[in-house]
Amino acid sequence: GENVEQHPSTLSVQEGDSAVIKCTYSDSASNYFPWYKQELGKGPQLIIDIRSNVGEKKDQRIAVTLNKTAKHFSLHITETQPEDSAVYFCAAISSYKLIFGSGTRLLVRP
Amino acid sequence: DSGVTQTPKHLITATGQRVTLRCSPRSGDLSVYWYQQSLDQGLQFLIQYYNGEERAKGNILERFSAQQFPDLHSELNLSSLELGDSALYFCASSVAGGGGDTQYFGPGTRLTVL
Numbered sequence: 001g002e003n004v005e006q007h008p009s010t011l012s013v014q015e016g017d018s019a020v021i022k023c024t025y026s027d028s029a030s031n032y033f034p035w036y037k038q039e040l041g042k043g044p045q046l047i048i049d050i051r052s053n054v055g056e057k058k059d060q061r062i063a064v065t066l067n068k069t070a071k072h073f074s075l076h077i078t079e080t081q082p083e084d085s086a087v088y089f090c091a092a093i094s095s096y097k098l099i100f101g102s103g104t105r106l107l108v109r110p
Numbered sequence: 111d112s113g114v115t116q117t118p119k120h121l122i123t124a125t126g127q128r129v130t131l132r133c134s135p136r137s138g139d140l141s142v143y144w145y146q147q148s149l150d151q152g153l154q155f156l157i158q159y160y161n162g163e164e165r166a167k168g169n170i171l172e173r174f175s176a177q178q179f180p181d182l183h184s185e186l187n188l189s190s191l192e193l194g195d196s197a198l199y200f201c202a203s204s205v206a207g208g209g210g211d212t213q214y215f216g217p218g219t220r221l222t223v224l
Contacts, residue, residue, distance in 0.1 A: 032210035043112065043200055043215035044153070051210065089153060096166040096209040098143070100153040 002027040002094035006101025013080050014109050021104045023090035024072040032093040033066060033073050038103075039086045047088075048075070080108045113137065114203050114216035122222045128189040131219045135182055135203030141165065142184040143204070143213060144176055148197040159184055160207030191223045 003026045013019050025033075031052035036044035050057045050064045050073065057064050061080075066073040073092075077084055085108045090101040113136035123129055135142050144156040155168035159178035170176075173191075178184045188195060198218045204211035 034212065036215070043114075043217045045112070046212060046214065049212060093209045096158065096207075097155045097168055098213060099155070102152045 002030075002092075002097075002099050004090060004092050004099045004101045006090050006104060008104060009102065010105045010107070012107045012109060015080060015082060017080055019075075019077045019080055019084070019106055019108075021075045021088055021090065021106075022072060023074070023092075023101050024070075025092040025094075025099070026071070027092065027094040027099075028071065030071075030092040030094055033064070034091050034098070035062075035064060035075050036089045036091065036100075037086045038089065044089060077106075080106075082108050082110050084108050112214040112216060114201060114214055116199075116201050116216040116219050118219060119217070120220050120222070122224065123191060124224055125191055125193060127191050127223075128187065129191065129221065131186040131188070131199050131201075131221075133184045133186070133201030133203075133216060135184070135201075136214055139203035139205050139214075140182065141204045141207045141211065142178055142182070143202040144170075144184070144186050145200040145202065145215075146197050147200060147218070148194075151197075153200070156186070158207070165207050188221070193223050196221055196223045 034049035038044045063076045115134045141160045156170040158166040176186045200218045202213040202215045
């Protein structure tokens with residue numbers, strides 16, 4: 001079946017540093033790639049998404065890049081803050097279904 | 111707050127039992143999606159309904175079923191429960207039923223099967 005791989009599984013950074021999470025997908029027809037942040041005890045919250053007609057999208061300290069040829073996309077968080085600590089999931093649409101990566105646990109050390 | 115509501119928040123039951131999870135989508139959203147999140151399987155898509163009709167199906171077990179009612183709320187029924195069904199169950203909603211619609215997740219129902 002269709003698959004989304006996500007790396008790394010855990011990431012620890014110093015406050016103020018940047019964090020990068022990478023994902024690859026298998027379905028070449030995928031055209032929508034959201035990123036979700038999940039805090040403990042809560043549901044996934046959409047933080048940014050990108051569609052296949054653009055290569056990059058930014059929203060304040062968060063940016064996402066997409067390389068359709070290589071079938072990979074990345075999340076970049078700059079100037080990390082302790083409240084960025086959470087689990088981040090990438091996802092890709094495949095035949096109406098959102099296929100999620102396995103998640104990255106981000107820890108921002110004060 | 112995403113605007114998606116789910117009840118109950120927690121559910122504890124025994125093996126072999128049947129439970130019903132409920133979801134109300136955001137106002138104006140026509141699609142409802144169900145996901146299962148377990149420690150070893152991550153977030154798995156179960157099923158999608160759009161305006162009362164089944165739109166897409168994932169790896170949903172035959173013991174599980176769902177429906178979407180005329181007021182657009184949805185219920186996920188889990189029967190003959192097994193220990194392995196213990197997980198978080200999330201509902202999400204989107205405006206339409208297309209593949210690229212933004213999905214907003216509810217707070218989830220934590221199911222514990224003893």
